[in-house]
Amino acid sequence: MATEKHFKYVVLGGGVSGGYAAREFVKQGAQPGELAIISKEAVAPYERPALSKAYLFPQNPARLPGFHVCVGSGGERLLPEWYSEKGIELILNTEIVKADLASKTLTSAAGATFTYEILLIATGSSVIKLSDFGTQGADSNNILYLREVDDADKLYAAIQAKKGGKAVVVGGGYIGLELSAVLKMNNLDVTMVFPEPWCMPRLFTAEIAAFYESYYTNKGVKIVKGTVAVGFDADANGDVTAVKLKDGSVL
Ligand SMILES: Cc1cc2nc3c(=O)[nH]c(=O)nc-3n(C[C@H](O)[C@H](O)[C@H](O)COP(=O)(O)OP(=O)(O)OC[C@H]3O[C@@H](n4cnc5c(N)ncnc54)[C@H](O)[C@@H]3O)c2cc1C
Structure with a gap:
């Protein structure tokens, strides 16, 4: 059965901006249960720039969890546990296919719905093939x-x-x-x-x-x-x- 969840804040997109935003929400006093990050990717936000550099090195290539945000700016590395400790729901492997801004409702490809008070869209860009x-x-x-x-x-x-x-x-x-x-x-x-x-x-x-x-x-x-x-x-x-x-x- 399709699920429905409500959050005060939803960040749509678990990339670089999504991860850094989560850190900032916590700094600004967001409370456990208030924030969710919804991402199509299977892993917690990471420093995407590593993918064209150390990830492909012939020796000792970088691998997760080594480059989760915010190590790229010399900050704390936010492992998946960090999100649960802070009460942030990390909803991975979830593609949002519909955003109804009037009713403040997001719908995933699997039919789950998420309602919010404030939405931050951080879906980045996609490859031109x-x-x-x-x-x-x-x-x-x-x-x-x-x-x-x-x-x-x-x-x-x-x-x-x-x-x-x-x-x-x-x-x-x-x-x-x-x-x-x-x-x-x-x-x-x-x-x-x-x-x-x-x-x-x-x-x-x-x-x-x-x-x-x-x-x-x-x-x-x-x-x-x-x-x-x-x-x-x-x-x-x-x-x-x-x-x-x-x-x-x-x-
Ligand atoms: C290989 C590579 C190397 C780079 N190197 C550098 C560099 O050296 N220096 C630099 O400054 N910049 C670099 N960049 C650019 C930098 O990575 C981007 O500017 C940055 O990732 C943008 O952050 P973002 O959060 O806006 O988007 P992204 O990091 O792309 O995150 C977007 C997220 O949203 C998710 N998403 C999208 N649509 C949906 C949806 N419908 N439902 C759910 N989730 C969705 C995506 O899966 C992704 O997780 C590089 C980029 C790449 C690809």
């Missing part, structure tokens, strides 16, 4: 994305399975750069591809980008700029084997 644009072959195996710990586990498994193999990183922003570095640390042969004239164009000037690009090139990362991935080839098992670029070249 190439398959969303209908890019040919984008559903092939070993085309991976990185947002949540589950994605990082898949990536880690692929790195282990493809030791010494070739990786193409599509995207030249923060995460593309960090992933290229960590893939290289894992001894993969790495090529980055991105459409802009230089990496991180929203933040870097051409000069700063040139410094980083030459650093990466010296480490053996190949950089292909000014073009995008328009399709993927796969073998008989459905595993990706080639990335086709708009300029006609193939990686």
